[in-house]
Amino acid sequence: MTHTLLNHRAEGPASAPPLLLGPSLGTSHALWDKVAPELSITHRVVCWDLPGHGDSSESTARLISAGATVADLAALVLELADALGMQRFAYAGVSLGGAVGLHLALHHPERVSSLAVICSSAHFNGAKAWTERAALVRREGLAGLAESADARWFTQGFTVPRLVDDHRRANPDAYAACCDALATFDLSDRLTEITVPTLAVAGREDPATPPAHLREIADSVPGAALVEIPGASHLAPAECPEAVLTALSTLLSGGVRRGMEVRREVLGDAHVDRAQSRQTAFTAPFQDFISRYAWGEIWTDPTLTRRERSMITMTALIAHGHYDELATHVRAARRNGLTPQEIGAVLLQTAVYCGVPAANSAFATAQQxxxxxxxxxA
Structure with a gap:
């Protein structure tokens, strides 16, 4: 029997760095309709729905039950990421989706490359209001509560009918269980432990999670930044998509900057400068891909040392006969601390597993x- 996953929508190149976008309570992935298409130019964007929400509300409602926690929701997100082959991903979430992101960044930092917490909080004003709302929804359903959605979500005169309809159609039991999760969520005393690059985004007109809540996150998470969006209420990606897109793009482009730094540290300024000088409009996307993915994601992963990565890279290049690239990475290996004797040992190993002719060519290249x-x- 196939395990039910969170309902989701994916767009963007499958080879691009993954980005997960989380929703607010009562909404669906439609919350990101004005932002995700732009982000999908450079990322593999996956917008996920809360259990019992969105197009598959009834089939996914079983994924959550009364007494649920944000940790339970985070586990469902990790199951989705695993099923999609996303070992490490950037994450952005609104309200409850932002709380999920904070939990992931705190408890699974090896999975999260960057975090944007949008119109959210490290605590949602205590349990009372949420337990009362959960009881109301279990007793009366969501029709009445949906009538006040515009006032809770948007500035006066603005609405997104699709999102209000999503609120009305959500599974009441699943919605109430999400309220249970918000009632018990509080990471305010652990924010200083978060090490993931973090951006807090506040809507200045947000009555649910006012800017002070996002300022608390930005002040407590080491190195975090804060952006306040004028004219935005609780669902900023729907009401002020351009401002949210600008904020997210700045955060996500940090991978390119860090990738370029690592690329220069490993390959040397001269090599990178030559590559950049030859860049054209045609090759620019590839150069961006290399800096962002190979150097900004893979080479910055602390699981392996740069010495180890150099040895693996040289072996792979020899196996495929890429001797021009091998020359570049022999130089990189020296920069990463390998001695000529250690490089020779790697090449000798390839003679056994890649073939003597391949190793012979590799020795000639490395010797030069x-x-x-x-x-x-000298």
Whole structure:
């Protein structure tokens, strides 16, 4: 029997860095309709729905029950990411979706490359209001509560009918269970433990999670930034999509900047400058991909040292006969601390597993590079 996953929508290149977008209580992935298409140019964007919400509200309602916690929702998000092959991802979430992001960043930092907490909080004003709302919804359903959605979500005169309809059609038991999760959520005393690059985004007109809540996150999470959006209430991505897109793009582009830093540290300024000087409008997307993904995601992963990555990279290049690239990475290996003897040991290992002719060519390439390196040091 196939395990039911959270309902979701994916867009963007499958090879692009993954980005998960989380919803607010009562909404669906339609919350991101004006933002996700732009983000999908550079990322594999996955918008997920809360259990019992969105187009598959009845089939996913079983994923959550009374007494649920934000940790339970975070576990469902990780199951979805695992099923999609997303080992590490950027994350942005609104309100309850933002709370899920904070939990992931605190408890699973190895999975989250960056975090945007939008119109959300480290605590949602105590349990009383949420337990009362949960009881109301279990007793009367969502029709009445949906009537006040515009006032809770948007500035006066603004609405998104699709989102209000999503609120009305959500599964009441699942919605109430999400209220249970909000009632017990409080990470205010653990924000200083979060190490993931974090951005807090506040709507200045937001009555549910006022700017002070986002300021608390920005002041407590080391290195976090704060953006306040004028004219935005609780569902900023729907009401002020351009401002949210600008804020997210700034956060997400940090991978490109860090990737370029690591690329220069490993390959050297001269090599990167040559590559950049040859860049054209045609090759620019590829150069961006290399800096963002290979150097900004893979080479910055702390699981392996740069020495280890150099050895793996040289082996892979020899296996595929990429000797021009091998020359570049022999130089990189020296920069990453490998001795000529260690490089020779790696090449000798490839003679067994990649073939003697491949290793022979590799030794010739490496010998030339090391000789040039010796001349340069003389």
């Amino acid at each position: 590079v090391l000789a040039e390196d010796d001349e340069g040091r």
